[in-house]
Amino acid sequence: MIRASRVLRRDAVTGGEIVDRIVLDHGDRHRRRMTMRGVGGLSFLLDLAEPAVLDDGDALVLDDGRLVWVEAAPERLLEIRAASPLALKRLIWHIGNRHIPAEIGDEAVYIGFDHVLADMVRGLGGTAEPVERPFRPEGGAYASTHAHGEHGHGAHAHDGHPHHHGHSHGHD
Template sequence: MLRAIRVVRRDHLGAAEIVDRIVLDHGDRHRRRLAMRGVGGLAFLLDLPEPAILDDGDALALEDGRLVWVEAAPERLLAIRAPSRLALQRLIWHIGNRHIPAEITEDAVYIGDDHVLAAMVRGLGGSAEPVTRPFRPEGGAYAGGHGHDPAQGHDHPHAHPHAHPHDHPHVHPLADA
């Protein structure tokens, strides 16, 4: 099977031939090894040396030098807003305390659609409105260049410090699929 062996970041694409595109949600943009099929039908194996975060606009380099464009799929999220910057910062703290992926922008925080967290946000004075858009959460403080998000848990030995208790599930989304 044809293999995709490296990630080419969107600002380094150059003039290589783009032969297909793959539309992936947040979870599938955090992989090392996974069988994939492009929108145009091209089947290939994502086979990276290390787990990587694939960003919207990046490409996967196939063994033969051709590229497959990566597109972030729209996902159902909550757009969390607050009446002031300080109120939004407080909401970010509470969301972070739940160890869930979050995308932080200038005026909102985006998280996966969750009615319990929506109620918490509203109870703290914020708004939580459902939206559908690509999800681009923060990579985490311990990303180390490969996007490790401690909020997602992990099943590898602890070679890096963690500033949070380890009572959350340990299933690493970056493990081989």
């Protein structure tokens, strides 16, 4: 099976033969090694030296030099808005306390769809409307990332392992 062992970031994709594309949601764009099948049917092994977050517009470089285009799939999200910039900042603080991936824009914040968080946002005076679009969350202070849109999991996992950022959390 042909391998893809290198990621070409979207700002560096200037040419090359694009032979297929893969459409992945946010969770599936954070990978190191897995078998993939492109939309056009090309099967290949993603085999990176380290885990990487694949971003919309990146390309995977196959062993023979051909490229597979990476496309961010639309996902069900909540678009969160507030009446003022200060009110939005407060909502971002509350969302941040939940330790969930969030994409922060100028006038809105996007998170994965969650009816409990939607109710929380509405209870705090914001709006939380379901939308479908690609999700590009922030990398966070503990992510070793190349750019906006990545979410590191190693230093801040909530699976029973200790936190590595100097304070503890109560989770329900």
